[in-house]
Amino acid sequence: xxKIMVCCGSSxxxxxxxxxxxxxxxxxxxxxxxxxQCKFSEVPGKIKVNRPDVIVPTGALDPKVADGIPVIRxxxxxxxxxxxxxxxxxxxxxx
Amino acid sequence: MNGVINALNWxxxxxxxxxxxxxxxxxxIILRQKIGPLLRSCMLTGVGFAGVNLTINFxxxxxxxSVVAMVGNWNLQTDIxxxxxxxRAAATWAFPMAAxxxxxxxxxxxxxxxxxxxNCVMVDFWSYNHFIFGAALSWYASGSVVVALITGGxxxxxxxxxxxxxxxxxxxxxxxxxxxxxxxxxxxxxxLAWLLNKVYDRIPGLNKIKxxxxxxxxxxxxxxxxxxxxxxxxxxxxxxxGNSVGDTLxxxxxxxxxxxLTPKMMQILMEGLVPFADGIKELLNTKFEGNRFxxxxxxxxxxANPSAIAVGILMVPTTIILxxxxxxxxxxxxxxxxxxxxxxxxxxxxFGKGNVVRGFISCVIFTSIMLLISTGMAxxxxxxxxxxxxxxxxxxxxxxxxxxxxxxxxxxxxxISGFIGHLI
Numbered sequence: 001x002x003k004i005m006v007c008c009g010s011s012x013x014x015x016x017x018x019x020x021x022x023x024x025x026x027x028x029x030x031x032x033x034x035x036x037q038c039k040f041s042e043v044p045g046k047i048k049v050n051r052p053d054v055i056v057p058t059g060a061l062d063p064k065v066a067d068g069i070p071v072i073r074x075x076x077x078x079x080x081x082x083x084x085x086x087x088x089x090x091x092x093x094x095x
Numbered sequence: 096m097n098g099v100i101n102a103l104n105w106x107x108x109x110x111x112x113x114x115x116x117x118x119x120x121x122x123x124i125i126l127r128q129k130i131g132p133l134l135r136s137c138m139l140t141g142v143g144f145a146g147v148n149l150t151i152n153f154x155x156x157x158x159x160x161s162v163v164a165m166v167g168n169w170n171l172q173t174d175i176x177x178x179x180x181x182x183r184a185a186a187t188w189a190f191p192m193a194a195x196x197x198x199x200x201x202x203x204x205x206x207x208x209x210x211x212x213x214n215c216v217m218v219d220f221w222s223y224n225h226f227i228f229g230a231a232l233s234w235y236a237s238g239s240v241v242v243a244l245i246t247g248g249x250x251x252x253x254x255x256x257x258x259x260x261x262x263x264x265x266x267x268x269x270x271x272x273x274x275x276x277x278x279x280x281x282x283x284x285x286x287l288a289w290l291l292n293k294v295y296d297r298i299p300g301l302n303k304i305k306x307x308x309x310x311x312x313x314x315x316x317x318x319x320x321x322x323x324x325x326x327x328x329x330x331x332x333x334x335x336x337g338n339s340v341g342d343t344l345x346x347x348x349x350x351x352x353x354x355x356l357t358p359k360m361m362q363i364l365m366e367g368l369v370p371f372a373d374g375i376k377e378l379l380n381t382k383f384e385g386n387r388f389x390x391x392x393x394x395x396x397x398x399a400n401p402s403a404i405a406v407g408i409l410m411v412p413t414t415i416i417l418x419x420x421x422x423x424x425x426x427x428x429x430x431x432x433x434x435x436x437x438x439x440x441x442x443x444x445x446f447g448k449g450n451v452v453r454g455f456i457s458c459v460i461f462t463s464i465m466l467l468i469s470t471g472m473a474x475x476x477x478x479x480x481x482x483x484x485x486x487x488x489x490x491x492x493x494x495x496x497x498x499x500x501x502x503x504x505x506x507x508x509x510x511i512s513g514f515i516g517h518l519i
Contacts, residue, residue: 008399059269059399060400
């Protein structure tokens, strides 16, 4: 089971949108995943407890707070442009 | 005609938990969405509404008696409780004219794009709630449906123009190319942020200071975590309200609970709204393809900026002090405190190129204005919340949210609407 941390400003709106799209994409790619949903400001605290395999912020998260965990920007899930490329990048990291 | 109005009133009377699914279902059918997934997303939205209401009502019932006691004990000016932005947003979607405003805004966006008056393709269905909120304020202020709908449309047009203006900054400051933030209660502050930044450039000393955001975040990082802030503030209210040790702990945990659970409930609501929003997004995306356009998305993404987070964290204690000493303020900042400070910090740090000192000074000014607007809106806000299914406890006369106070353009328009309302 891979862990994906999806974060946005409020942990309510754009991250929910992103998780929905990633759920479908991961099902298609046959990768079992679980999601952690949080705010940008909660990332440094949460990664200590649940080391995710990849962090997908919907905005420009400072890579320094990721503590070495790969960060792949998920803004494309919000805008709807270039979603496929982002999904491939995430799959690449998970495999 | 009478039959239709009676039917609509009957549906509205059932509360947002029932009303929203019905309205969404009808719109979904019009947009030719598939019935199975549509039904599921309609019901999820209703469930999300019920969840938000449950959590906020729990929060109000557990915490407000202590707030009332605290205000009485210490003779404070802050008798209006901040119930958090999800309450404002949920009540807004439950506003009876919400669906009409959505179509008006959508229409205005398409027309402005076609006439090349804007380059902003607003795909962020969720942020339409700010235009609905503006229309709702205007309706309560003027009592006129026409004025309310025109206001909603004008707000959208102004917001799109502001998004055009600030778009070049989005890539530079927030690292997101090809997008803009037509989120009214964020970008509405951009002109003021720009102006203040120009002023700072001319102040000797201030124009030289540099400040990095990292040390602040490292030292005070827990203040960015809502659960921690919630429990600390809850405990303070419990103590100041003169509660016993046990009751103080209950108030502390109840506030922490509201901070953690409200976003979860909102996630359920969003899960329902998302597929629905996709339909609207596709419509705009396929009609207007091309590189010149920028995609309008939720300003919540601005909060990823490390300087905005740092300023936001500094603003948590500052906001409490401001609320206590600012003449005319009656809002007790509570639920929104961590989030809204970061939200307001976005444009000041963007124009100030990430400078935390400049961001902080602007944010103190913004927060003062925001507190006064929240206070000014409290009466209408309370009415809107009650019609959205929230219950006030005894002794609690008014509620508001910090978030409501961030709607600066909307507030100006509601004052104008009130004036027009008197004329007609």
